[in-house]
Amino acid sequence: MTVFDPKEKYKHLTKLGNIVLQCISCGDCREQTDYTADPPKWGVCVAKENTSGFEPFFGRGKMQIIRSVLQGKLELSKDMAEVIYQCPTCNACAEACAYDMDNAALYEALRAELVDAGCGLEAHVPMNRAMVELLNPYQRDNKEKSDWLEKLDFKIKDANSEQADVLYFVGCTAALTPDIQPVAVNTAKVLKKLGVDFSVFGEREVCCGSVAMRTGDRKAFDSVAMKNVELFKKAGVKTIITSCAGCYRTLKTDYSEYLDELGIEILHTVDFVRNIINEKNIQLKNLEINATYHDPCHTGRNSGLKEGVNPLYEEPREILRKMANLIEMKTIKESAKCCGAGGGVKKGFPELALEISKARIQEAEETGAEYLVSICPFCYRNLDDAIKASNSEIKMIDLMELLEQALN
Template sequence: MNIREIAAKCSKCGYCTTCPTYRIEGWETVSPRGKIQLALKYVDGEIDVDQKIVKDIFKCSVCGLCQEVCPVELPLIDFWEELRRTLVQKGLAPLSVHRKLREITFRNYNPYSGDQERRGDWADFEIKPAKTLYFAGCTASFRLQNLAKSTASVLEKLGIDFTIAGKNEYCCGSPFLRTGQKDIVERLFEKNYAYWQKMGIERIITSCPGCYRTISLDYPKIAEEKGYEFDIEVVHTVSILDKMGEFEKIDLKATYHDPCHLGRHMGMYEEPRNVIKRLGINFVEMERNREQALCCGAGGGLRSQFPEISFEIGRQRVLEAMETGAEYLITCCPFCEYHLSKSAEKLGNRIKVVDLVEIAEKLISP
């Protein structure tokens, strides 16, 4: 991607000031429009980039709302990632916490400092050969193990012959792609890809939209660069649920949060809503939903490097959910669930945050 070519097309209209981070910070240099102009001046040699500018560029969750509202349809998700890669290549990034997470992941193959040998401890079944792999991801493996267990239970109840990789599952690299650190992603790709090839994996099911986007869109590009063939089908668990028939019904009132990686990045809006409605849930939409949904605030390295901004966005999203009168805030992303749960705690836990799989699992007969 040519950064200058994209930046030069910006009409400076200001539609992108809907950006969640800009709404909090208020500085033009934090708005997508402002960052684009800084990038243009940088590549044209008109300004030198200091750490203040670099930090402003990284005050972004790569949620994609700016791309959604852009009237000239700039590919801004790819633009931010390419700009961050350029800053890393020039030695101006990664930022301090992003660098620390990179070091941790180089050692442990996950950003949580979890013991890789115990990555599959959540599973109460033996690892066996199968053509379908459940890729739990780092958050479900080390922070939300009940989600991993619920997903595996759903797959078992549906009679899907699957396996897990356990200690041979490595971070997909999504957090590092979003923060411009492609070299570690290539290393993680090599580790995962080698194991999948060895085990003859033909389909991957994941409950994490970050993993889903990375493995289905980014891994094939990396594979092509390396001269590998990547012909593995990649599926998010909500697609599995959406193809089911009727569920047992549950009496509760809930709203739904669209994860950015599942919604704006991958275009999956109706599948989770189909499942929610078939569960008999009294479903109420938040004011901002689908393409216009507010980010949870956690992605793109924002939560790790700028927690104050991240949690303010999370607080706003939880308050928006509470305004619907819902008892439950449902999502289809472990990272969103984890962050929104922490945000809800700060507001007195007046709404319960849960993954859709965790509700559906209880309503599927064995």
């Protein structure tokens, strides 16, 4: 008789140990509220709110599924994938949970099992294949990654052949999406104004692999991660900065085993420029605008759960307050509502991604602010889609664009 050994069959899930057993099925991850916190914390599972809301759409049901898979009571299937992937892995459930669990890490491990078993989501296959073959998930010629550089009236060092103190890792969304290229253009302008010696890889920049990691394609992730590590080594990079929350979280946490030993430091641009502004006591112009701020899950909850990594909640707000009147939304920081794009939802379930972001736009509109500010091109893209779909008048803007205007 063959003995069922979960360690043999489910290597991604069992690598995380027994943490799933901590779940006591209390259901706090469905709708937890901490009235005593200041401001109150509103537990928000955006998947539960924008689907049928049945058990597997929020944390408790997913934990039950994982437990049953590990007990050999439930087989992986395409039907399971259809539900498991309707979640942007925002990790609001981990914040709501009284136990010390990184819930989204378990969901990602389950996705990795689904992909290995041939049960991953079809919509993600061409995206992850393009990442490996073309070096970006948008199925575009990677040469286009240098197009945004033509929008500058100065030259940036080429990391492939020139040494610089800092590497600016642009990320595929800002480099390849015309509407979002201002994120890259303004980041470069800010760095120049602050006198930073920096370089970019341009058309040789390789996707960080975030979407492959989130959607469970570990082979695609490993492929691009290895290419990036080689590039960083060859270029002698010591500090990498990025204006993308997804790239930041991926490089900071998922690459840590490679980059730590190379002594490479990873910073979000917001953190990097804030340090310079404070050290040099640079005064920012007050732009006389009302703005509200959207916390990306990758710079917030999904970074804050990793040992030694601080979530970036105060850093962007500190800069924003110097340039604008910041009006906060109802859900912020640890309990901020997700934009809905992450975890492969934008690709796999675009309508769900749009519904989730419409709810975030509604929160932003309730503040009465004219600008919705973020520090992630991917959040930017989904929130901007929702602004258009809801005929909202609020303007989406990246923090770097405001900073470029506020720096004399």
